[in-house]
Amino acid sequence: MHLNKIMVRFLPNFTVILSALFLLSPEILHAAWGLNMTPGATPISNEVYDMHMTSLYVVTAIGIAVFSVMFWSIFHHRKSKGAKPAKFSHSTTVEVIWTIIPFAIIVALAIPATKLLAKMDDTSKSEITIKATGYQWKWKYDYINEDVTIYSNMASDSVDASQMNSGIDPNTADNYLRNTDTALVLPVGKKIRILTTANDVIHAWWVPDLGWQRDAIPGFINDNWTMINKVGVYRGQCAQICGKGHGYMPIVVKAVPEKEYQAWIEQTKVALNSKNSDSNKDFTLAELKAKGEGVYKANCLACHQANGQGIKGVFPAIDGSPLANLKENIPAHIHQVIYGKGNMPAFGEQLSDSDIAAVVTFVRNNWGNKTGHVIQPKDVLAARKK
Numbered sequence: 501m502h503l504n505k506i507m508v509r510f511l512p513n514f515t516v517i518l519s520a521l522f523l524l525s526p527e528i529l530h531a532a533w534g535l536n537m538t539p540g541a542t543p544i545s546n547e548v549y550d551m552h553m554t555s556l557y558v559v560t561a562i563g564i565a566v567f568s569v570m571f572w573s574i575f576h577h578r579k580s581k582g583a584k585p586a587k588f589s590h591s592t593t594v595e596v597i598w599t600i601i602p603f604a605i606i607v608a609l610a611i612p613a614t615k616l617l618a619k620m621d622d623t624s625k626s627e628i629t630i631k632a633t634g635y636q637w638k639w640k641y642d643y644i645n646e647d648v649t650i651y652s653n654m655a656s657d658s659v660d661a662s663q664m665n666s667g668i669d670p671n672t673a674d675n676y677l678r679n680t681d682t683a684l685v686l687p688v689g690k691k692i693r694i695l696t697t698a699n700d701v702i703h704a705w706w707v708p709d710l711g712w713q714r715d716a717i718p719g720f721i722n723d724n725w726t727m728i729n730k731v732g733v734y735r736g737q738c739a740q741i742c743g744k745g746h747g748y749m750p751i752v753v754k755a756v757p758e759k760e761y762q763a764w765i766e767q768t769k770v771a772l773n774s775k776n777s778d779s780n781k782d783f784t785l786a787e788l789k790a791k792g793e794g795v796y797k798a799n800c801l802a803c804h805q806a807n808g809q810g811i812k813g814v815f816p817a818i819d820g821s822p823l824a825n826l827k828e829n830i831p832a833h834i835h836q837v838i839y840g841k842g843n844m845p846a847f848g849e850q851l852s853d854s855d856i857a858a859v860v861t862f863v864r865n866n867w868g869n870k871t872g873h874v875i876q877p878k879d880v881l882a883a884r885k886k
Contacts, residue, residue, distance in 0.1 A: 792862025
């Protein structure tokens with residue numbers, strides 16, 4: 501009777517759950533329960549997937565065969581059936597067989613795997629070359645053929661939500677910790693050579709859908725290639741533990757049609773030229789602070805924190821520091837942002853004159869720093885020339 505009551509209560513709920521599962525698309529169910537690799541979006545990633553599946557089928561068959569023989573032997577030769585243990589110590593024939601068969605299997609798998617590795621390293625006949633340089637904690641992309649350089653930082657909404665005691669729900673950030681302010685834009689159907697290196701410590705450039713990963717090592721250049729078949733956005737991250745901000749170094753690749761790629765290149769060139777022409781302009785304090793806040797979030801917040809207090813014993817506080825408050829320290833402040841100092845990287849190559857002027861002005865007029873100092877792009881330009 502008790503069992504009947506349980507079934508009466510359970511079956512309606514079970515029916516609702518089962519009906520909901522049937523209404524879900526196969527893609528959603530696969531995403532929810534998928535344990536396997538994904539085929540990816542490039543010829544190489546598809547071949548890697550096929551190689552993986554072939555190996556999986558082989559080892560699965562071996563596992564089934566071995567465990568079947570083992571369990572059959574245990575069951576049919578158990579002591580309760582009166583089985584008597586054999587007296588022989590070894591069998592040369594069996595040993596030869598179980599050496600030759602695994603060797604043949606390994607060779608059979610090694611031949612296509614070696615061919616695939618050789619194909620992955622063949623960067624010849626590439627139509628586009630991209631240089632990806634790792635920084636703590638961002639990526640710099642040089643479009644070698646187009647003379648275009650962009651920097652890719654983690655998106656500001658993820659930066660804000662990741663701060664301690666921010667009070668922001670990470671679920672409100674688009675692709676939390678996996679989104680960037682600038683994507684690496686690539687055309688579909690083109691063979692693209694990607695060079696990887698680093699400016700400070702060892703990083704690793706990894707986008708799973710492209711089918712490979714390459715270390716980015718200071719003073720050394722690795723290369724690989726990709727050809728993306730499908731338009732879309734593909735996400736990855738640095739795959740080396742490169743410091744405190746390791747988890748804040750995402751990669752976003754946006755694959756677009758050729759015409760859209762060419763249009764983006766032209767628009768980016770115009771934007772970069774406009775950005776670099778700000779050196780002779782004068783801005784108000786309000787304008788510099790507004791711009792500087794965005795520059796600070798993208799480049800400084802991970803170390804110095806949203807409150808400017810830094811991390812004790814690791815990154816110094818800039819709220820209340822003499823460098824950011826004393827007027828006589830303005831040249832030193834600008835110089836440190838441009839050329840770096842200690843653990844602080846050099847931002848002179850990464851940021852324009854107006855960006856550096858804005859962030860220095862922002863820092864000197866935020867939190868407890870109320871200096872009223874205004875640094876113009878021409879001040880930064882003069883500091884670069886010294």
